[in-house]
Amino acid sequence: MRSAILGFAAGIALLQMQAELLPFEWHMALLAAAAVLLLMAWRLGKTGIGAVLRIAVFNIAGICVGFAWGGLYAQYHLDQELPVAWEGQDVTVVGTVDSLPYRFERGVRFNFLVETIAPQVNGTPPIPSRLSLAWYTAGPFENTEAISPAVPQVQPGERWQLTLRLKRPHGTANPNGFDYEVWLLEQGVRATGTVRSDAQLAYKNQRLQAFVQTPGNIVQYCRGWLRDRILAALPKQKYANVIVALVIGDQRAIEQSDWEIFNRTGVGHLVAISGLHITMIAGLFAALVGFLWRRSFFTRAQLPLILPAPKVAVLAGLAAALIYVLLAGFGVPAQRTLYMLAVVGMAFWMGRLTHVSYVLSLALGVVLLADPWALLWPGFWLSFGAVAIILFASSGRTGSDAIAEPVVMTAIERHRKPSRVVMLWRAIRAGAYTQYIVTLGLLPLTLLLFGQYSLVSPLANAIAIPLITLLVAPLSLLGSILPPPLSTWILWSAHAMVEWLVGVLGWMSSQPFAVWQTPLPTMWMFLLALAGTLLLLAPRGWPARWLGLFGWLPLLLNTPTWPEEGKMQVTAFDVGQGMALLVETAEHRLLYDTGPAYSRESDGGSRVIVPYLKSRGINHLDVVVVSHSDNDHSGGALSVLKDISVDRVYSSLSPASPIVQAAPDHRRCLAGQHWRWDGAEFSMLYPVQAIYDSDKWKPNAHSCVLKVSLGKNSILLPGDIEAIQEDELVNSPAAANLRATVLLAPHHGSGTSSTEAFLRAVNPEVALFQVGYRNRFNHPKPAVFERYAQMGIRRMRNDEAGAITVYFDKGVTVQEYRREHARYWYGR
Secondary structure (H helix, E strand, C coil), rough: HHHHHHHHHHHHHHHHHCCCCCCHHHHHHHHHHHHHHHHHHHHHCCCHHHHHHHHHHHHHHHHHHHHHHHHHHHHHHHHCCCCCHHCCCCCEEEEEEECCCCCECCCCEEEEEEEEEECCCCCCCCCCCCEEEEECCCCHHHHHCCCCCCCCCCCCCCCEEEEEEEECCCCCCCCCCCCCHHHHHHHCCCCEEECCCCCCCCCCCEEEECCCCCCHHHHHHHHHHHHHHHHHHHHCCHHHHHHHHHHHCCCCCCCCHHHHHHHHHHHHHHHCCCHHHHHHHHHHHEEEEEHHCCCCCHHHHHHCHHCCCHHHHHHHHHHHHHHHHHHCCCCHHHHHHHHHHHHHHHHHHHCCCHHHHHHHHHHHHHHHHHEEEEEEEHHHHHHHHHHHHHHHHHHHHHHHHHHCCCCCCCCCCCHCCCCCHHHHHHHHHHHHHHHHHHHHHHHHHHHHCEEEECCHHHHHHHHHHHHHHHHHHHHHHHHEEEECCCCHHHHHHHHHHHHHHHHHHHHHHHHCCCEEEECCCCCCHHHHHHHHHHHHHCCCCCCCCHHHHHHHHHHHHHCCCCCCCCCEEEEEECCCCCCCCEEEEECCCCEEECCCCCCCCCCCHHHHHHHHHHHEEEEEEEEEEEEECCCHCCCCCHHHHCCCCCEEEEEEECCCCCHHHHHHCCEEEECEEEECHHHHHHEECCHHHHHHHHHCCCCCCCCCCEEEEECCCCEEEEECCCHHHHHHHHCCCHHCCCCCCCCCCHHHHHHCCHHHHHHHHHCCCEECCCCCCCCCCCCCCHHHHHHHHHHCCEEHHHHHHHHHHEEECCCEEEHHHHHHHHCCCCCC
């Protein structure tokens, strides 16, 4: 069974790496082949070579089933996608709020379950059944302090009539970045959209029913009720949202600065409903119900004669675990714990308690059967990896551990019940050993997933685990359900503990040695380090376990990659509607623009640029150029300056700009500036001093125009200059230096830029358009985009290609992330 389930997981993993799905007939053929293989396996012997063949055949059959199941499951969800023809059109629907709404500075986000669709003039559109919606307030987020009265307080389970503008699932696509599209696919969301607030709409947005009773709505309503109670009891308290996360698993409102502390100290897994919390709650309820059942709830009913108390305790524990997991939002770690508890409970009821590896395998199979995309997320691997490494390291150690009893155990104590001191010492020792196993065993996997490892995590977890698990989590649960004022007192106590803990963790995270940062290792590095780790944790008596340390050498010596001497690499990030490009030579790096700010807590720097740099082990930039002050170019600058060491900043910003104030060495962009790195020439062509001396120009006119040349090839980065500035460049002394192999389309291909005269002066072979999917400016303008084609220029867009990497050597080579990293959920 275990080999078949592992094969099932391998088949699903193989499917998630495919660029296209197989036809339905091929999937059915794989299932038929698996059935034949399973029949063969049952006829094979269980000893000798027959046993080996049996395991192999079960494994191959599992691979076939996993690949076919994942493909059929994916095709079913993909077929519900919004048709292209209905993108951007207004559609009126009636349905229910299907998730816990998340309120943010510009409005509210929630999932919506469609029930009916209003008839349209040109027919009724095939709308997906589940949508992800945003209902925005008017005005920029910088000036919005709270939800506008125009956006109602949407609650779970409400039935609404809404007029929507929808689009197909689409997210930014960058190397080692978050894949929003497959995340939506996993959630069953096949379209996203916004609620239209136009007063001229034929169908008004209105609440039709206060609550629609369904099991899912009841769960979401309870989650919302608990969240509101906690926030009401802890008004404006900094860590109230941490308490919310511990009770209902909703982490969305935790501040980014707090997440940075939790991640740098390795305790992020505790700031949610973890498997440890679920097991603890299940155990407490099982013990309580078992105690009451044995005493027949202090009546004369003699309940244990009807059903044994241990079996009732198991049922109570499983029920408590199920309720807690539902409140947690049914995440992978919570699912894994629930399924493992369920398997153990069933085995106990049936009198067939089995090896824990069978329990883990069954949990793995059930998780992937219900969610084939679960293995794409770090939580899946860390969750199952932690349990697996504990099982491996604990195998064969029971006898040796018994021999190695502490010296404090006297001969007399061994013949009687251990004292509480001895039991406490054993518990502390077992806990410390488990923490050592998990810390060491998950190190290669953590580096593979995140490119960093918290060196202070053992100490941080030694403090946080008992405090959160034994005190904060139980108090938070009690405080969320008890009546006031008792609930308020309890929640304030829990909040005070969290506040103290974050203070300690903040000090730890501020230490320069807190985190070991390294480039993401290659697969061979990871496998070698994993083999070394398994050797180090092998059972006692295994020869030369210390040789496992050598398996870590490639990880320890892993360094950032650079272009070879005489070569250059330019990466145009996919940041949505904005600009951000990284220019790399053999020993230097320059970042041109930093993408937009998406919200107060999120921007192109923190979401795209910094994660990419850290995944490659890049902690230093020689130069950052912020072309001008528009949000889509400067919005991520502060995040980059905060997390990455920068030597110098060039910009056209005013001296009072926060970016200028944060820059270690700021210089104003001026035509004529020039420097040379590793054979590459960097020349600033614009703006001239007269632009700064005049008050009539918009920020676009201040854009820093930078040309980077390597031999006969070059790239021109013009920011958001428009027709007037293009004309000035064409008719200035800089005109002789305009010619470039690659051109970043000025102003994202707007209708006020990319004049024919300018394009002829530059005469590029390739043009890059950094634009967002279905952006509200309609960039690039169709006429401008066609102009490039008529001039024989190869056009590449971030919204279609994802991140675009241009390699400069003797010629120019271009790679598109969505093509190189093709997945079946892209490009539909």
